[in-house]
Amino acid sequence: MIDEIIFELALCLEDIEYVENILKNSNNASAQLELTTLANGFPSIALFYAQLNSIYPELKFKKLSHQYLEKSIARFHGNTLNTNSSFFSGITGLCFTVWVSSENGRQYQGLLGKIDSILFLVLDKKFKVIENKELFSPNDYDVIQGLSGVVRYLILRKHENKHFEYLKKSLRILIKISSLMKYNHYSVPSWLLSKNENIFGLGKLNNPVESFNVGVSHGVSGILLALSISKINNIQMSDLESSIFSIKNWILKWTQEDEWGPYWPNIISLEDELNGKYYHRKEGTQRQAWCYGTPGVSRALYLAGTALNDFELQEIALKAFLTIEKRPEVEWFCDSPTFCQGYSGLLQIAKRFYFDSKNKNILNIINRLQEKVISLYSKSNSFLFCEYKNKEGIIGDLKQIGLIEGATGTALSLIHTEYMDKCFWDQAFLIS
Numbered sequence: 001m002i003d004e005i006i007f008e009l010a011l012c013l014e015d016i017e018y019v020e021n022i023l024k025n026s027n028n029a030s031a032q033l034e035l036t037t038l039a040n041g042f043p044s045i046a047l048f049y050a051q052l053n054s055i056y057p058e059l060k061f062k063k064l065s066h067q068y069l070e071k072s073i074a075r076f077h078g079n080t081l082n083t084n085s086s087f088f089s090g091i092t093g094l095c096f097t098v099w100v101s102s103e104n105g106r107q108y109q110g111l112l113g114k115i116d117s118i119l120f121l122v123l124d125k126k127f128k129v130i131e132n133k134e135l136f137s138p139n140d141y142d143v144i145q146g147l148s149g150v151v152r153y154l155i156l157r158k159h160e161n162k163h164f165e166y167l168k169k170s171l172r173i174l175i176k177i178s179s180l181m182k183y184n185h186y187s188v189p190s191w192l193l194s195k196n197e198n199i200f201g202l203g204k205l206n207n208p209v210e211s212f213n214v215g216v217s218h219g220v221s222g223i224l225l226a227l228s229i230s231k232i233n234n235i236q237m238s239d240l241e242s243s244i245f246s247i248k249n250w251i252l253k254w255t256q257e258d259e260w261g262p263y264w265p266n267i268i269s270l271e272d273e274l275n276g277k278y279y280h281r282k283e284g285t286q287r288q289a290w291c292y293g294t295p296g297v298s299r300a301l302y303l304a305g306t307a308l309n310d311f312e313l314q315e316i317a318l319k320a321f322l323t324i325e326k327r328p329e330v331e332w333f334c335d336s337p338t339f340c341q342g343y344s345g346l347l348q349i350a351k352r353f354y355f356d357s358k359n360k361n362i363l364n365i366i367n368r369l370q371e372k373v374i375s376l377y378s379k380s381n382s383f384l385f386c387e388y389k390n391k392e393g394i395i396g397d398l399k400q401i402g403l404i405e406g407a408t409g410t411a412l413s414l415i416h417t418e419y420m421d422k423c424f425w426d427q428a429f430l431i432s
Helices: 003-013 014-024 042-055 059-078 091-100 109-131 147-156 159-177 220-232 240-253 270-275 294-308 313-325 343-357 361-375 407-412 417-422 424-427
Strands: 182-185 188-189 211-213 255-259 259-263 267-270 384-390 394-398
Touching: 003 042, 003 361, 003 384, 003 407, 014 059, 042 059, 042 188, 042 417, 042 424, 059 091, 091 109, 091 147, 091 424, 109 147, 109 159, 147 159, 147 220, 147 361, 147 424, 159 220, 159 240, 188 240, 188 270, 211 270, 220 240, 220 294, 240 294, 255 313, 259 313, 267 270, 294 313, 294 343, 313 343, 343 407, 343 417, 343 424, 407 424
Parallel strands: none
Antiparallel strands: 182 188, 211 267, 255 259, 384 394
16 A cells, blocks of 8 residues: 555656646645745655655656756746745755755766855855844754754765865854853853744744744754754764753753653743743643654654763653653644654654664554555545545645645655665655
């Protein structure tokens, strides 16, 4: 069944005209965003085919990946001044897709040079803006829009002087954000969010109080992933290890317990930080996902343990992740097949934990989550998956193709665990 779904989507996306018509006629506003992005556009399909080509090189996936790269570049051409450096809505995602499609630089050398030069230009602008800030925004440092995502791409190119230079510049900023600062005469972590700062992904328009975002997609766990993966990849920088140590200690300090085991809040208020105690009750929507909640945070802690050679920390992280099997699904707040807030993100995290730890208890979770993703598959839908599910049954047609909230990321999570050593697509989410 799994192979059938993956190959059925591959066949569906082969018809570029069909894909363009679906996106053009979609009522979903996010599906109408720039088609040059990894979040919503053609690069996600190019990456999808590039990943399949690495597993099934005898098939025609390489050609299809190339066709969608051409579509991406054609739309990107002439629009370079409007781009940004982010992984999912900017040029870093396109750079990443071209790089992994190039088979480590053996192809597309001219194209890589051109788009990398644009990346360096927009990063220079970003660095100048960040350097003049007193309080930072998630857009400065997070995985989706900020430097944590950029770092993951630059690590892949660390042996090239220019890329390594920008990697070090990006890491210096993340290390600075990982330190303490003075705020109203108090010493607090520098990833403090000001009042009215957007708290992305939590269903709130703004932040009523100063706070700290704990999550992976827009919070400090994303920084921890970027720093830890840098250390694992033998990047040597002053204060890199101590920054990993500081963030993991801060996250561990806010570990909470309920009837099913440890979990982490989505946000910690400044009042909580100053008093050293979490005063709020558990949020009513404590999502169990990659973006927010215990699964993503536990993966960040596990990779921090890898970076620090801290086996006890790895055990803490793995134990926390395993609690998902005990929690009733109604407590997951996870009703989508997609990666960011849905079952496929959980599935890929579970596979990465199993690939690293070989803990057989994870196999039950993998099988359960695969069934969840498969249950939301239907040939009658535009890109073969339903948009969401609720108590009344399966509702909606998923008309997004992107990696983060679309069909490509959903289908890629179904790749068999035996191919995990060949999987590179999930590097975009910093879980590997």
